[in-house]
Amino acid sequence: MEGRQEGEVGPVILTVTLNTALDITYRVPSLRAGASHRVSDVLERPGGKGVNVARVLAALGHEVTVTGFSGGPTGRVLRDRLTEVPRVTDALVPVSGATRRTVTLVDDRTGATTHLNEPGPHIAHAEWSAFQEVYEDLLPSASAVALCGSLPPGVPVGAYANLVRTARAARVPVLLDTSGAALRRGVAGRPDLLKPNTEELAELTGSHEPLRATQDARRRGAGTVVASLGADGLLAVTPEGRWRATPPAPLTGNPTGAGDAAVAGLLSALVEHRPWPERLIRATALSAATVLSPTAGDFDRETYERLLTTVTVTVVATAA
Amino acid sequence: MEGRQEGEVGPVILTVTLNTALDITYRVPSLRAGASHRVSDVLERPGGKGVNVARVLAALGHEVTVTGFSGGPTGRVLRDRLTEVPRVTDALVPVSGATRRTVTLVDDRTGATTHLNEPGPHIAHAEWSAFQEVYEDLLPSASAVALCGSLPPGVPVGAYANLVRTARAARVPVLLDTSGAALRRGVAGRPDLLKPNTEELAELTGSHEPLRATQDARRRGAGTVVASLGADGLLAVTPEGRWRATPPAPLTGNPTGAGDAAVAGLLSALVEHRPWPERLIRATALSAATVLSPTAGDFDRETYERLLTTVTVTVVATAA
Numbered sequence: 001m002e003g004r005q006e007g008e009v010g011p012v013i014l015t016v017t018l019n020t021a022l023d024i025t026y027r028v029p030s031l032r033a034g035a036s037h038r039v040s041d042v043l044e045r046p047g048g049k050g051v052n053v054a055r056v057l058a059a060l061g062h063e064v065t066v067t068g069f070s071g072g073p074t075g076r077v078l079r080d081r082l083t084e085v086p087r088v089t090d091a092l093v094p095v096s097g098a099t100r101r102t103v104t105l106v107d108d109r110t111g112a113t114t115h116l117n118e119p120g121p122h123i124a125h126a127e128w129s130a131f132q133e134v135y136e137d138l139l140p141s142a143s144a145v146a147l148c149g150s151l152p153p154g155v156p157v158g159a160y161a162n163l164v165r166t167a168r169a170a171r172v173p174v175l176l177d178t179s180g181a182a183l184r185r186g187v188a189g190r191p192d193l194l195k196p197n198t199e200e201l202a203e204l205t206g207s208h209e210p211l212r213a214t215q216d217a218r219r220r221g222a223g224t225v226v227a228s229l230g231a232d233g234l235l236a237v238t239p240e241g242r243w244r245a246t247p248p249a250p251l252t253g254n255p256t257g258a259g260d261a262a263v264a265g266l267l268s269a270l271v272e273h274r275p276w277p278e279r280l281i282r283a284t285a286l287s288a289a290t291v292l293s294p295t296a297g298d299f300d301r302e303t304y305e306r307l308l309t310t311v312t313v314t315v316v317a318t319a320a
Numbered sequence: 321m322e323g324r325q326e327g328e329v330g331p332v333i334l335t336v337t338l339n340t341a342l343d344i345t346y347r348v349p350s351l352r353a354g355a356s357h358r359v360s361d362v363l364e365r366p367g368g369k370g371v372n373v374a375r376v377l378a379a380l381g382h383e384v385t386v387t388g389f390s391g392g393p394t395g396r397v398l399r400d401r402l403t404e405v406p407r408v409t410d411a412l413v414p415v416s417g418a419t420r421r422t423v424t425l426v427d428d429r430t431g432a433t434t435h436l437n438e439p440g441p442h443i444a445h446a447e448w449s450a451f452q453e454v455y456e457d458l459l460p461s462a463s464a465v466a467l468c469g470s471l472p473p474g475v476p477v478g479a480y481a482n483l484v485r486t487a488r489a490a491r492v493p494v495l496l497d498t499s500g501a502a503l504r505r506g507v508a509g510r511p512d513l514l515k516p517n518t519e520e521l522a523e524l525t526g527s528h529e530p531l532r533a534t535q536d537a538r539r540r541g542a543g544t545v546v547a548s549l550g551a552d553g554l555l556a557v558t559p560e561g562r563w564r565a566t567p568p569a570p571l572t573g574n575p576t577g578a579g580d581a582a583v584a585g586l587l588s589a590l591v592e593h594r595p596w597p598e599r600l601i602r603a604t605a606l607s608a609a610t611v612l613s614p615t616a617g618d619f620d621r622e623t624y625e626r627l628l629t630t631v632t633v634t635v636v637a638t639a640a
Contacts, residue, residue: 026423026436031353033425034432042438073393103346103423105353105436112354116346116425118362 011143012089013057013267014172016135016163017050017068019120019152020092021102022078025296030109040108043295046078046085047102049177049260050148052297056264056286058087059299062271065142067091067134069152071121072098091138093131097121100152104256104296113254113296120152128155135163139170143271146175146263147191151182160186168192173270176222177263179203187221193270194222195263201227210235211242211316226283228262230255233284235316238276242316245280247288247307257297261290277313284311331463332409333377333587334492336455336483337370337388339440339472340412341422342398345616350429360428363615366398366405367422369497369580370468372617376584376606378407379619382591385462387411387454389472391441392418411458413451417441420472424576424616433574433616440472448475455483459490463591466495466583467511471502480506488512493590496542497583499523507541513590514542515583521547530555531562531636546603548582550575553604555636558596562636565600567608567627577617581610597633604631 027041046055054064070078070092078099082090100118107114139145145167147160156162160182167174168190176183176191179200187194187204194217196204204220207213210229214237217225224238233246265283274282285307289299347361366375374384390398390412398419402410420438427434443451459465465487467480476482480502487494488510496503496511499520507514507524514537516524524540527533530549534557537545544558553566585603594602605627609619 024421026438028436031434033351033353033427033434034430036435036437039436039438073397077393101344103436107353110354114351114353115356116348116359116423117356118346118359 011271012063012065012141013054013271014065014067014138014142014145015050015054015057016145016147017048017066017149018123018131018155018159019100019150020046020048020051020068020070020075020078021100021117022074023047023102023104023297025104025106027106027108031105031107031112031114044077044081046081048149049263050146051082052257052260053146053148053264053267054088055085055297056261056299057268058085059301060264060268061087062268063087063089065089065091065138067093067131067138069093069095069121069123069127069131070099071095074101075099091134093127093134095121095123095127097123106296111254113256120150123152123154125154128159132162132166136166136170139167139172142172144173144175144267146177146267147186148177148260148263150178157181158185161189164189164191175263175267177259187217190221190223192223193266194218194225195228195259195266196225197228197259198230211237226262226266226280228259228287233311234262234280234287236276236280240276242318243277243280243313244316245277245284245311245313247284248310248312251288251291253291253293254296255291258287258290260297261286261299280313281308281311331591332383332385332461333591334385334387334458334462334465335370335374335377336465336467337368337386337469338443338451338475338479339420339470340366340368340371340388340390340395340398341420341437342394343367343422343424343617345424345426347426347428351425351427351432351434364397364401366401368469369583370466371402372577372580373466373468373584373587374408375405375617376581376619377588378405379621380584380588381407382588383407383409385409385411385458387413387451387458389413389415389441389443389447389451390419391415394421395419411454413447413454415441415443415447417443426616431574433576440470443472443474445474448479452482452486456486456490459487459492462492464493464495464587466497466587467506468497468580468583470498470500477501478505481509484509484511495583495587497579507537510541510543512543513586514538514545515548515579515586516545517548517579518550531557546582546586546600548579548607553631554582554600554607556596556600560596562638563597563600563633564636565597565604565631565633567604568630568632571608571611573611573613574616575611578607578610580617581606581619600633601628601631
């Protein structure tokens with residue numbers, strides 16, 4: 001693995017999305033509550049955080065397997081669309097409920113985005129058990145696993161803690177990116193890598209001071225915590241040191257998917273055994289290139305490659 | 321037919337919906353542009369004006385055949401749901417494009433509804449021809465036909481004029497309920513019954529004075545014009561006289577589907593050969609019971625039956 005170049009085929013990265021979604025984006029000339037709008041443009045694509053991570057990983061040249069749940073007519077559309085993405089293998093577990101939709105309204109005038117998120121389908125006990133078996137079967141061929149997003153109804157709140165432990169038992173590096181109770185319980189499973197944003201970090205630790213909160217999150221069980229601080233870039237507290245990665249200029253754009261792009265950057269550099277500063281540069285550049293992209297959740301490759309040379313990484317002093 | 325009671329099985333009423341839709345309704349606690357919303361309640365049902373008319377007719381006890389176009393995953397859901405509606409027969413013509421979705425956002429705080437309407441799928445020339453054949457085959461067993469709603473891309477703007485002429489040649493009473501160019505061209509086909517709302521009437525005739533505009537619309541080719549004047553009820557100009565039907569009190573509620581309920585009322589009373597005042601009472605009562613219903617597009621039967629005895633019909637003087 002040492003010295004592997006980005007773009008080479010390597011072992012498969014596994015991403016888990018228990019609450020997949022069919023993401024629908026509508027462009028409207030100007031959104032007004034109480035009015036009727038003709039939608040000028042409809043975009044429909046597979047979604048949920050782990051699916052978004054997989055798409056970015058695949059764009060970087062990695063083979064990715066996507067698992068989690070899908071069901072109903074929306075689940076069928078999601079799986080159909082997934083077959084069109086090169087280097088992504090569908091290992092989603094069928095469920096009787098229908099995959100949720102998310103609707104994003106993009107106001108052409110202001111650029112503001114309004115999000116409507118359906119609740120996920122109820123997962124039956126047998127469906128959750130079936131998933132756990134699939135997950136265990138997939139782990140041995142995985143170079144890393146990312147557990148991403150919310151838990152649909154019916155999945156136990158301690159689900160991520162179990163999935164983290166299973167990955168660790170199989171000696172597969174495991175990243176957790178979730179929020180609320182799922183995060184609080186999941187971190188106790190001791191994931192190798194936690195990637196909270198400012199809000200999730202504050203909710204987990206009670207602290208709004210990024211470095212203190214990041215250190216606290218690590219004490220709660222995470223091997224490494226990489227906090228995404230929005231426009232301020234990333235803050236990493238690892239066993240090998242502490243770093244801050246900052247994009248060259250303040251970013252304006254659509255932050256949708258920026259966190260998922262950061263996860264993909266961290267994972268891809270992790271499986272390529274790059275040192276921490278390089279991992280953080282890649283994650284920050286991908287995240288920023290996603291914010292700057294005209295299409296929500298996609299990254300602009302040219303911007304990404306330019307940012308790789310302009311993101312700065314600084315060592316964070318021990319006595320902060 | 322004379323003296324047929326509402327609720328008896330009679331000949332089939334045909335409704336045509338060239339631009340069917342899968343109607344999705346989201347309840348949100350409070351809609352704010354630029355924010356993320358968890359949808360508390362998701363309702364999904366077959367839609368498009370002629371489909372809505374069919375549902376009301378079926379609830380009144382009539383056998384209805386629904387034709388028009390459907391396609392893609394959304395079309396499959398629409399057809400699946402249609403099979404659950406008693407007394408409705410699906411004669412939709414499959415197309416390669418996907419049936420559009422409409423999304424209605426109901427603000428739980430204010431009750432305001434915000435509508436997002438996808439454009440319809442493109443209809444190929446061969447698909448339009450296939451529809452015309454199906455339509456001609458269905459007409460001989462129809463007691464009346466309603467042509468409802470917008471034309472999807474690819475269907476010629478003169479489509480309704482042709483469909484009206486085909487119905488008239490088959491001696492089947494034909495009602496037209498559409499807007500814009502489709503209405504302007506369609507009325508020239510000489511439909512037996514035109515049901516515009518205030519806005520459509522003004523757009524067609526250039527006049528905002530309801531009686532003058534209704535008379536003008538009749539001169540353009542319609543046998544009878546029944547204009548729906550919102551809270552003011554209905555205004556009918558027929559070969560047998562002119563009437564105004566008014567609900568007993570100002571209505572507050574959700575007007576979604578009120579026009580389609582009026583069409584169903586007019587059609588059901590037409591095929592039962594009721595006199596004009598009774599047709600107008602039924603249409604007004606159904607329309608008002610739809611506005612007052614807690615579920616968008618449904619009518620409350622108890623309210624409907626009460627309104628049947630309280631809607632007033634007055635003769636409109638010739639020299640207005």
